[in-house]
Amino acid sequence: MAVSDHLERDRNHSTSPNTYTTATVHRKPSYPAPAGDLSFYRKPILLALEDRPFHLRCHRFEPFNSVLGFYTIVNFLFFVKDVTFGGESGSKLVVSVSAVTRMDPNVEEELPQYIHINQNEFLIRRHKKQKEEDIAICECKYNVDDPDSACGDSCLNVLTSTECTPGYCPCGDLCKNQRFQKCEYAKTKLFKTEGRGWGLLADENIKAGQFVIEYCGEVISWKEAKRRSQAYEIQGLTDAFIICLNASESIDATRKGSLGRFINHSCQPNCETRKWNVLGEIRVGIFAKHDIPFGAELAYDYNFEWFGGAKVRCLCGAARCSGFLGAKSRGFQEDTYLWEDDDERYSVEKIPVYDSAEDEMGTEVLKRMSLESSANYFNGRIGPSMDNTLKAVQLSDSGAFSIPLDLAQMKDLDVKKIKTEVVSEDMKLDSEDTEQAFSQKNAMISRIRSNTAARNYHLGPRSMSTKRTKGHRGRKLKNLVQKEVDVKFAAGLLASKAAQEEILKYEEVKNNAASDLDSLYDEIRPAIEEHERDSQDSVSTSVAEKWIQACCLKLKAEFDLYSSIIKNVACTAQRAKPPPEADNGNEIKLLTG
Numbered sequence: 001m002a003v004s005d006h007l008e009r010d011r012n013h014s015t016s017p018n019t020y021t022t023a024t025v026h027r028k029p030s031y032p033a034p035a036g037d038l039s040f041y042r043k044p045i046l047l048a049l050e051d052r053p054f055h056l057r058c059h060r061f062e063p064f065n066s067v068l069g070f071y072t073i074v075n076f077l078f079f080v081k082d083v084t085f086g087g088e089s090g091s092k093l094v095v096s097v098s099a100v101t102r103m104d105p106n107v108e109e110e111l112p113q114y115i116h117i118n119q120n121e122f123l124i125r126r127h128k129k130q131k132e133e134d135i136a137i138c139e140c141k142y143n144v145d146d147p148d149s150a151c152g153d154s155c156l157n158v159l160t161s162t163e164c165t166p167g168y169c170p171c172g173d174l175c176k177n178q179r180f181q182k183c184e185y186a187k188t189k190l191f192k193t194e195g196r197g198w199g200l201l202a203d204e205n206i207k208a209g210q211f212v213i214e215y216c217g218e219v220i221s222w223k224e225a226k227r228r229s230q231a232y233e234i235q236g237l238t239d240a241f242i243i244c245l246n247a248s249e250s251i252d253a254t255r256k257g258s259l260g261r262f263i264n265h266s267c268q269p270n271c272e273t274r275k276w277n278v279l280g281e282i283r284v285g286i287f288a289k290h291d292i293p294f295g296a297e298l299a300y301d302y303n304f305e306w307f308g309g310a311k312v313r314c315l316c317g318a319a320r321c322s323g324f325l326g327a328k329s330r331g332f333q334e335d336t337y338l339w340e341d342d343d344e345r346y347s348v349e350k351i352p353v354y355d356s357a358e359d360e361m362g363t364e365v366l367k368r369m370s371l372e373s374s375a376n377y378f379n380g381r382i383g384p385s386m387d388n389t390l391k392a393v394q395l396s397d398s399g400a401f402s403i404p405l406d407l408a409q410m411k412d413l414d415v416k417k418i419k420t421e422v423v424s425e426d427m428k429l430d431s432e433d434t435e436q437a438f439s440q441k442n443a444m445i446s447r448i449r450s451n452t453a454a455r456n457y458h459l460g461p462r463s464m465s466t467k468r469t470k471g472h473r474g475r476k477l478k479n480l481v482q483k484e485v486d487v488k489f490a491a492g493l494l495a496s497k498a499a500q501e502e503i504l505k506y507e508e509v510k511n512n513a514a515s516d517l518d519s520l521y522d523e524i525r526p527a528i529e530e531h532e533r534d535s536q537d538s539v540s541t542s543v544a545e546k547w548i549q550a551c552c553l554k555l556k557a558e559f560d561l562y563s564s565i566i567k568n569v570a571c572t573a574q575r576a577k578p579p580p581e582a583d584n585g586n587e588i589k590l591l592t593g
């Protein structure tokens, strides 16, 4: 239902057909601290159409900063974002207001604190100025009999996810391809979910492919996003609002954002994010994946948007729930996975770091979810009755699974005694030394099907070696046993000082190359993540070149080192007596693993 249906049109004060008057202001729930006297908001308050900024006209002067913030008027939420003097008399204020959405009248809770914006704000740079030569002009011709002719689905710009530029589109004002610019959002309603904080409902029937809302916020660098994400976590903010915009930038809707910030995650979502080029800038829109009926909660899959940060257990309730928000994202896997085998990644996470909102481990939702996933996906179970053995069996092609947790039992588990056993079709791992990995009270193993495209990049030294080899040395794991040459030991076998020095020199070069690759990894990670998650973008050539060069240097350094060892061990004299600890029967012990 439109705002206009609820608001009584004010004919006396109306200056345009879109102005309305309303009933009393109920409350000013949040930011900044509520002003004492709201009486000046009594009539007349003039509002314009719901999806455009509109005005409140007040008759008494109030300090400006006491006016900014959220208000509800007859169950509509709006945000007062700017206040200016309205006239010569000095007694009137013109108040710019944005973001109208219907509120659930039964919600008593304080509204979230954030500043509402309908356009991204750029913190590190200015909004790009579109050059005339870069403006894409379509070939649409408006035909009265076919409304879709004015930049509908077949418009060249629409097909390339580019909005038409006002003043340049052949369809002029009739152009339908300026949805971000004109804030042509679907009607939504803010409501309080069970256990997942606030959420957004469809307040009308939404059609498949329809633009629902833009995800707006502050555009910040990737580094700043990382810094903020850690800072928010330290501050105890469990709701995360940072998503990736492109290879080097993110959108943070924590402090400033649109209603898009309230859309929750689902592993079986009815919406999806799409990136559009709007006047030369990339913007993120949330679009309906299929028809969404009035009253349904809107949700999209955070996986590729997830910036990382806190691990939040997913309560979407979908049958194929992946267990955590962003569980499939690269950041998440980097943080948590333990080993990989072909297309599978196995990870150990300490949970729960956060359950969303105030939700506790024992909530009904969680229990239900746990039971459902158990029934659907698992043959194994966890708990003292299995002699502290965790057993997970590979099942279906669900893409990801987590071991069902009997939460009540889990709470009482002495995790130090946990022994893990993971069985899948072609591998078996027994690990007694997982004490460190399970050092938290609640522990969980989950297997996450990795993104094959991502793995082709062989993302970095960190992901491939260190984590895996430490805890699972000597296990029967496919692709996992990476023998390492004990260079110092090999050099120590040689009689010639020059040969020893040569080997040690090559080792140093190899270590430097490895550490260069490590640092480069941090630098290029956003670009690679972007490429993985969105085929609209590609990794820039310069980044790819740098990466390839560093990889090649490392490979060459390794080759040089190993050939030097082989050459010197084979061709130069060895010391008469091998170091005592090296004596392993007649075997020359060069490899450790």
Ligand SMILES: C[S@@+](CC[C@H](N)C(=O)[O-])C[C@H]1O[C@@H](n2cnc3c(N)ncnc32)[C@H](O)[C@@H]1O
Residues within 6 Å of the ligand: 112, 195, 196, 197, 198, 199, 238, 239, 240, 241, 261, 262, 263, 264, 265, 266, 312, 313, 314, 315, 316, 325, 355, 356, 357
């Ligand atoms: C972008 S915000 C969504 C709006 C948020 N619910 C609020 O109240 O502001 C993302 C946060 O919502 C919560 N959330 C979203 N989807 C969830 C889900 N499926 N399960 C659990 N928590 C969820 C998490 O705390 C997450 O960090």
